[in-house]
Amino acid sequence: MANIGYIRVSTPEQTPALQSDALATAGVTKTYSDLGVSGSLASRPQLDALLEYVRDGDVVVVWKLDRLGRNTRHTLTLLATLAERGVGFRSLTEGLDSTGPMGRAMITIIAAFAELERDMIRERTVAGLAAAKARGRVGGRPRALSSAKIEFAKMLRLEGHGAQAIADELGVSRASIYRALAG
Missing domain, CATH: 3.40.50.1390 (Resolvase, N-terminal catalytic domain)
Structure with missing residues (x-):
């Protein structure tokens, strides 16, 4: 020992x-x-x-x-x-x-006491999220592209524009364009 x-x-x-x-x-x-x-x-x-x-x-x-x-x-x-x-x-x-x-x-x-503290934090978090949802708030990062901009991106793609050109036109990343076009 x-x-x-x-x-x-x-x-x-x-x-x-x-x-x-x-x-x-x-x-x-x-x-x-x-x-x-x-x-x-x-x-x-x-x-x-x-x-x-x-x-x-x-x-x-x-x-x-x-x-x-x-x-x-x-x-x-x-x-x-x-x-x-x-x-x-x-x-x-x-x-x-x-x-x-x-x-x-x-x-x-x-x-x-530590477990009690964790459980209370969890309860407060769930209650806060439910209250925010009831007020119409949705968590997470705001979308980079609105529905109208997604439609515009799809139209540009059909016209033959590349993802980078569309991203530059809309002021977003190329990855955002790929996600928007895939959805």
Whole structure:
């Protein structure tokens, strides 16, 4: 069993010293560091290496929970992956420790609230889309060509004009002309 640390700082100007010192104090024997790597990236080279390295019985230690995942869902997915592989997790700042029953319970509670948050966002989104549709608004990007312009494009095509010439005439891309003529 080993304590394996993970450090992440978002910009090259930030220093990992605070995290590094805290992990050393916590007894971390090996550390992986993503320096100047945004947390919004799903794939981070050193986090990926850490996930390949850890084994059953190891404990992944971070200074703060937000250093691990890019958002709640990603963090919980990583924690579930670690748990499935028999790897524990500790967050020093929040005092979370999945190696004990209280830590596992706290992570479960956090997961429940994250799921509730996702469900509420989904409900609000669906309600907002339905309200917009009831007001006659349709989502998506506006069409490049009106029905009249599509008819004009078809007429030009029948007269023998090429797609690029038609696109230039109507001020749209050649791909828009191909889509309009195909439909």
